[in-house]
Amino acid sequence: MKIWFGCTTYEWMQNREYYFLIRDYLVELGCVILWDWIDEVDKRIKKGNQKRNIKKIYKSIIKAINEADASVIEYTVPNFSSSHQINYSVLRRKPTLVMRRRRDNILYDDSYLDALSSSHLTIEDYSRDNFKKKIQSFIGYSKIESGTGRYNFVLDKRQKYYLDWASSIYNKSRSEILRKLIEKEMKQDKKYKHYLQS
Numbered sequence: 777m778k779i780w781f782g783c784t785t786y787e788w789m790q791n792r793e794y795y796f797l798i799r800d801y802l803v804e805l806g807c808v809i810l811w812d813w814i815d816e817v818d819k820r821i822k823k824g825n826q827k828r829n830i831k832k833i834y835k836s837i838i839k840a841i842n843e844a845d846a847s848v849i850e851y852t853v854p855n856f857s858s859s860h861q862i863n864y865s866v867l868r869r870k871p872t873l874v875m876r877r878r879r880d881n882i883l884y885d886d887s888y889l890d891a892l893s894s895s896h897l898t899i900e901d902y903s904r905d906n907f908k909k910k911i912q913s914f915i916g917y918s919k920i921e922s923g924t925g926r927y928n929f930v931l932d933k934r935q936k937y938y939l940d941w942a943s944s945i946y947n948k949s950r951s952e953i954l955r956k957l958i959e960k961e962m963k964q965d966k967k968y969k970h971y972l973q974s
Contacts, residue, residue, distance in 0.1 A: 777919060779807045780840045780870075782861045783814070783850035788821050794904075795850055798875065801908055802848065805915060810840035837861060846871040846918040848911070851889070852879065859889070866894045871918040874899045875910065895959055916972035 779802055783795045795814055802809060813836070820828075841847060847865040851858050851874045865872040874889065878901055889899065898917075900910045931939070939950045946953070962968060 777807050777915065778810055778843060778845045780837070780844040780847040780861075780865065781809050781812070781814075781849070782837065782847065782858055784853050784855040784858050785817055785821065786855055787853050788817070791850075791852060792818060794852070794877065794907075797904070798848065798850055798907060798911070801911055805911070807915070810844055811836045838864065841865050841868060841870065844870060846873070846914070848873045848875065848914070850875050852877045854889075862889065862897070863892075866892065866896050869896055871914070872897050873911070873914040875902050875907065876900075877902060895956075913969060913972050 781799050781802060783791070783798075792814075796818075799809060799812070799814055841861065841864055844865075847861065847870050849858055849862055849865070849872065851862070862872060862874055872894075874897065876899075898914055900914075902910050939953060942948070942953050943950050
């Protein structure tokens with residue numbers, strides 16, 4: 777599976793350990809990290825070199841997200857570039873995992889990010905103890921999420937009538953309505969979540 781892994785260089789030294797833990801675990805799971813840049817940035821920051829080619833970086837990030845099957849973005853330190861990556865990834869319909877550690881001075885529950893509503897976006901608080909479980913669940917879900925399939929199934933007249941009515945009233949296709957209902961069930965099904973993590 778091809779993954780874009782993003783994080784910020786702001787407050788790098790305070791957070792680098794977690795960036796490496798996430799990146800290394802993705803590699804351990806067999807993921808291919810597109811434009812794996814954190815080793816290079818780590819060396820540059822340790823040397824005190826602040827020079828960077830932001831146009832090249834931007835193009836590389838966009839290219840990586842476009843080619844990725846999914847995105848994983850560490851967002852403990854809210855910032856513009858990571859916010860842009862999250863938004864772009866979601867707009868490109870990529871399964872997107874946003875991971876963040878709780879910090880006393882950050883109000884996560886009242887952020888722009890929490891206002892985003894997309895079936896492609898997963899926001900997870902994590903710690904050193906549970907980050908592997910969060911990533912496993914996301915990767916398992918993302919692998920089966922890629923692609924579409926056509927299914928025929930039988931509805932009784934009452935169910936078909938509702939679908940026709942809802943499609944007209946809410947200006948959504950029947951397929952879109954059914955997918956939303958299934959997504960809701962999937963999110964509530966604890967046995968299914970456990971299955972994805974195994």
